[in-house]
Amino acid sequence: MVTSELENSKIETVSTSNNMALNNGLSQNNVQSQSDDKHFSYFSLYIVFQIIGLLLIFAVGFWIFVFRGGVGFSESKIIFNWHPLLMTIGFVYLFANSILHYRTFRHKNKRDLKNQHAIIHGCIIILILLAGWASFASHLYNNPPIPNLYTLHSWLGVVTILMFLSQFIGGFMSFLYPGIAVQYREAIMPYHVFFGVFNFALVIATSLLGLCEKLIFSLKDEYRTFPNEGLFGNFIGLLFMVFGGLVVFMVTKPEYKRHSKPEDSMLLSQGSE
Numbered sequence: 001m002v003t004s005e006l007e008n009s010k011i012e013t014v015s016t017s018n019n020m021a022l023n024n025g026l027s028q029n030n031v032q033s034q035s036d037d038k039h040f041s042y043f044s045l046y047i048v049f050q051i052i053g054l055l056l057i058f059a060v061g062f063w064i065f066v067f068r069g070g071v072g073f074s075e076s077k078i079i080f081n082w083h084p085l086l087m088t089i090g091f092v093y094l095f096a097n098s099i100l101h102y103r104t105f106r107h108k109n110k111r112d113l114k115n116q117h118a119i120i121h122g123c124i125i126i127l128i129l130l131a132g133w134a135s136f137a138s139h140l141y142n143n144p145p146i147p148n149l150y151t152l153h154s155w156l157g158v159v160t161i162l163m164f165l166s167q168f169i170g171g172f173m174s175f176l177y178p179g180i181a182v183q184y185r186e187a188i189m190p191y192h193v194f195f196g197v198f199n200f201a202l203v204i205a206t207s208l209l210g211l212c213e214k215l216i217f218s219l220k221d222e223y224r225t226f227p228n229e230g231l232f233g234n235f236i237g238l239l240f241m242v243f244g245g246l247v248v249f250m251v252t253k254p255e256y257k258r259h260s261k262p263e264d265s266m267l268l269s270q271g272s273e
């Protein structure tokens, strides 16, 4: 009788620990499958994001080459056309890719991601400078010359570019070189993220204003008659808006955030996170 009770209690203990192991395994599986679901939903959106982004660049290129005479260095109007094309490639498409970089390549080493995040932003600065030059040069070479910085678009453009440059210098000095103490980095990070996303939203607003004024300047009264260029330009505006909304959604959704990995804290303790 005593032996059988002992055996029973042994069986219970074994089955309880088996159950716990099973439960643990199940909950780990659940966590794993939930995180797989999140990655799946992120990557499905990422494919849509790439399609819309590339379509946007293609649409701006199509508008410039089919309706606006293409790009070149010969006359004022043709020089100007570099401006929307380079701004769209650099300040809209590459910027979006750079702010999503940590989320897209979540399994990569943090130091590599940080270097790439900084390098992409550096490339964007070069494209912005070229695009800005195209606009200023086209105003200068126009006969008679067009005054600079008189529109709301150009004012917002200057603010957006200055904000981007400050964010770049601030991000570089805080997180890359020379780098600041860990507790200050942690305190700064929410502001870095907020101003990064705000800056991107401003880029979309500035591009929409620029596009709108270019259509009005070029088409004048014809805009009211629903010409092909006007309709196509409006379609590009919608693409800017959809692209902007999608990027802000993907970069602010907490579930898509890259989680720290053990080697990240090693980098932190070595002061090189």
Ligand code: HEM
Binding pocket: 083, 084, 087, 088, 091, 132, 135, 136, 137, 139, 147, 148, 149, 150, 151, 152, 153, 154, 155, 156, 157, 158, 160, 161, 202, 203, 204, 206, 207, 208, 210, 211, 212, 213, 214
């Ligand atoms: C976020 C991206 C953009 C930024 C930061 C930006 C910035 C600027 C700046 C600073 C100027 C003033 C240049 C000068 O006064 O000589 C300018 C001019 C201009 N931009 Fe943009 N631009 C952007 C995108 C676009 C886009 C997508 C278009 C669409 C066509 C566009 C159309 C124009 C036009 C028509 C001008 C000349 C008239 C004016 O000064 O407002 N821009 N832009």
Ligand code: HEM
Binding pocket: 099, 100, 102, 103, 114, 115, 117, 118, 121, 164, 165, 167, 168, 169, 171, 172, 173, 175, 176, 192, 193, 194, 195, 196, 197, 199, 251, 257, 258, 273
């Ligand atoms: C104009 C320049 C920059 C902008 C607009 C910008 C914007 C952003 C944004 C929006 C995020 C949030 C990403 C997310 O939540 O997944 C972010 C994260 C971050 N950025 Fe920047 N950034 C810029 C430059 C830099 C530079 C130069 C560095 C230096 C390496 C840097 C380092 C970081 C780090 C360490 C993170 C944290 C990533 C994480 O822990 O998930 N950023 N940045």
